[in-house]
Amino acid sequence: GQQVMQIPQYQHVQEGEDFTTYCNSSTTLSNIQWYKQRPGGHPVFLIQLVKSGEVKKQKRLTFQFGEAKKNSSLHITATQTTDVGTYFCARSGGSYIPTFGRGTSLIVHP
Amino acid sequence: DVKVTQSSRYLVKRTGEKVFLECVQDMDHENMFWYRQDPGLGLRLIYFSYDVKMKEKGDIPEGYSVSREKKERFSLILESASTNQTSMYLCASSLSYGTAQLYGYTFGSGTRLTVV
Numbered sequence: 001g002q003q004v005m006q007i008p009q010y011q012h013v014q015e016g017e018d019f020t021t022y023c024n025s026s027t028t029l030s031n032i033q034w035y036k037q038r039p040g041g042h043p044v045f046l047i048q049l050v051k052s053g054e055v056k057k058q059k060r061l062t063f064q065f066g067e068a069k070k071n072s073s074l075h076i077t078a079t080q081t082t083d084v085g086t087y088f089c090a091r092s093g094g095s096y097i098p099t100f101g102r103g104t105s106l107i108v109h110p
Numbered sequence: 111d112v113k114v115t116q117s118s119r120y121l122v123k124r125t126g127e128k129v130f131l132e133c134v135q136d137m138d139h140e141n142m143f144w145y146r147q148d149p150g151l152g153l154r155l156i157y158f159s160y161d162v163k164m165k166e167k168g169d170i171p172e173g174y175s176v177s178r179e180k181k182e183r184f185s186l187i188l189e190s191a192s193t194n195q196t197s198m199y200l201c202a203s204s205l206s207y208g209t210a211q212l213y214g215y216t217f218g219s220g221t222r223l224t225v226v
Contacts, residue, residue: 035214090215097168100152101152
């Protein structure tokens with residue numbers, strides 16, 4: 001399937017610092033989904049973005065969809081140890097089959 | 111809540127064995143998927159099914175087959191297990207396109223398969 005590229009692959013932060021992961025596509029996305037996978041767990045759906053320029057918030061998490069619908073970001077404000085895990089973006093434009101990025105692993109140091 | 115159940119959390123099999131991984135969902139979802147997850151490679155789609163007895167190849171179907179005889183059950187079969195199939199296998203399900211876009215995909219807890 002068509003790829004979505006995620007950066008960075010890993011991110012170490014001190015507790016309280018902010019964190020951002022980026023998801024990029026060479027083609028226009030119909031929508032983008034974000035998932036979180038805790039260590040030893042399975043991916044859990046967080047949110048979906050559909051509209052150009054869309055911004056959604058879930059407590060300390062802010063999700064953005066680019067104006068051109070080719071990129072997206074997830075920003076966490078003031079990280080906590082409970083934020084540890086791998087964050088995946090996934091595209092499913094044009095079909096119901098999600099294609100996942102390789103994920104960004106967030107490590108939070110207390 | 112939707113529940114996707116994978117029959118085994120850990121499996122150890124010998125090279126050449128035929129291996130069955132079972133997945134059951136309890137919310138009448140049309141679509142079911144099998145992924146494998148490897149460090150640094152993310153989630154790669156093996157096979158998916160959008161209806162009973164229907165199946166489609168994903169990105170890495172070689173060495174695998176699937177079976178969907180009932181709507182709630184989607185089985186992944188390794189015809190002759192090899193060491194390069196050692197991985198975490200994740201099953202997922204979703205409603206049909208449209209609703210799936212609202213609620214995403216629900217994953218099972220995964221089966222960690224080791225082939226020795």
